[in-house]
Structure formats: C-alpha cells, structure tokens
Amino acid sequence: MRILRPLVPLGLAAATVLAGCSTTDPGPAPAASSTQGTDQASADAILEQVGLAGVDGRTVVDELDASSQARPLPLTASVREDVLLLGDGQQEVAMPLPEDEFYVSVAPFREQTHQCFYHSLATCQGELAGEEVTVRIVADDGTVVVDETTTTYANGFVGFWVPRDLVGTLEVEHDGATGTVPFATTEGSPTCITTLQLEA
Template structure:
C-alpha cells in the first residue's frame, strides 16, 4: 500500500511537470506571436483591425518582410522566422475584390501585403447580394484602396453576386463565404 502511494505521488509529479511544460510552451508561443506583431507595428490589434489596416495601407508603406494571408476563418501572418494565426470575428468573413478592365492575377486567399489590382484609388459602385435570402449586403459607392482592392466584412455561409460599376463599365461575379470560399476576388471584369 505504501509503495502504491509512492508511485501515485511520483506519477502526480510527472503529470504536473507535463502540464507545466505545456503551459510554458503556450506562454512561449504567445510571446513569439506578440514579438511578430510588435515588430510589424501591429501590437494590440485583433485580426479585423490588422486586416483593415494592411489592406488600406498605401503601397509605399507596406511591409516587405511580412506575408498576411486572409483565410475564411483566420488571418495568417508570417515573416522569415515565424507564423501567427489570428481568428477572424465570429460569423464574419473578409472578402477583398479587385475589379479590372485589362489585367488581373489569379488569387484565392487575399494577401494583404502582396496582392495588387489594376484600379487603385478609383471610385466604384458596389452591390453585393445574398442569393438565398435576396438580402443586399452591400450597396455603396466607395474608392478602391491604393492596392486596387476594396474589402468587405460579410456574413459567413453567404453565397451570391458581386456587381461593380466604374466609369460606364459594369461587371458581376459570384462569391461565397463558405469554408471553401475565396477571400480574394480577382475575376470581376468590367466591360
């Protein structure tokens, strides 16, 4: 009986050590995550703030040592040595759209620091409609960012149509904010 108590006590110490090690590892990971955010001037910001900041940033001010990829449920930030994943706000997906007249690029997950569209700083009219409900999610005149994109926070699991007008040219394309939907829309040609 005494031997069993000693074994249980030793086992408790070992298990406690494992818990401490896991906890220490999580703290170290959080510290590294914060180091990346601090080094990029993004400390204290959540995923939504970072996305809004980076997508709207002037091209000349964009960091060259940071990759920021918008997924349907996370923002993935990485530099030469580490990667940080931040959850997007619950029930929202960020969709960035680059309408074009003559040239575009293939894209699925929007890169906030490297994607560049043709029509930077241009006035456009945007209408986004959820096909299932018929609800108009966006209906506004806006200006594309310096990178040629314009971004919107849309409800998760929506599917429908994006329509854009610019200088007498119009175009439309389907969108989806389901788990397998694109966050980077670069196939909306204005004709």
C-alpha cells in the same frame, strides 16, 4: 451600406503562412497547435514592423488591406476563412478572425488581373488603385448585404466583412463599366476575388 459588427476577442495559433497571392485552394487552414507563435507577443513581434502591435486579427486585416504602403510589405499576411496567417521569415502565427463574419477583398479590373484564392494583404496588387467604385453584394434571396460607393485601396482592392454562409452575386461599377461574378462565404470560399472584369 457596409456590414459592421463588434470586435471579438481573438487568440493565436500556429500555422503555415502563404506568401503572395494564393492561386489555388490549398485546403483548410491548419488547426490550432501548440508548436510556435501561440501568444500575443509572437504576433506583436511581427506586427511591430507595420505599427500594428497589440491589435486583434480583424483590425490587422482592415489596416493592412487599406495601407498606402507599397507592396510587398515587410511581412506575410494571408486571409483565410477563419484565421489571418502572419509571418516574418523566422516565425509564423495565426490570428483567429470573427466566427460570424467572412472577409472578402475584390480587385475589379479592366485589362489586367492575377489569379488569387486567399488574399495576401502584403503582396496582392490589383489594376485599379485609388479609383471610385460602387459595390453591391446581393444574396440569392434578394437581401442586399452591401451597397456602397467607396475608393479602392492603394493595392487596387476593396474589402468587406460580410455574414458567413452567404451565396449570391457581387457587382462592381466604375466609370460607366460594370462587372458581376458569383459570390459566396460558405466553407471553402475564396477571400480574394480577382475575376471581376469591368465592361462598358
């Protein structure tokens, strides 16, 4: 069962946008500043290109990750621990994400993958697109956080909002093959998991 919680009103803050899949941990997202891209109009100007003007950060993440549009999308969109960094080549904004949830997107693979740390909603592409997978996220204390059969998005990923400060394992099953990797939503954890290889 996917964990869902009510949306939280979000503001905007300036930040540096990561283009493409981030292969290493570049450190924490920049703190809010008063330089550029600090209002809804700035975000809407970027999001208008993909028909998402006027929505909050959580909705943007859900819609862009599940988008059937071919990658790359006409913007940059990087999911960090607590903000979504957006850019269009001329301006950059940061849309805060829910304080009590952590977004993680996983691209299970059989033969081909790529390195990733912070998930790029605009450019990341996994091997298995449009495939039925069963995903289980289990905390170290035995709590089952996610137990769901779903279909990977056009980008080969499937994403989940899960509680913060969680440590456990993530398991994916696809067509008789399974894979398991350690999983965490603690400070400094990745939002992009591309290391889960499926094996019979």
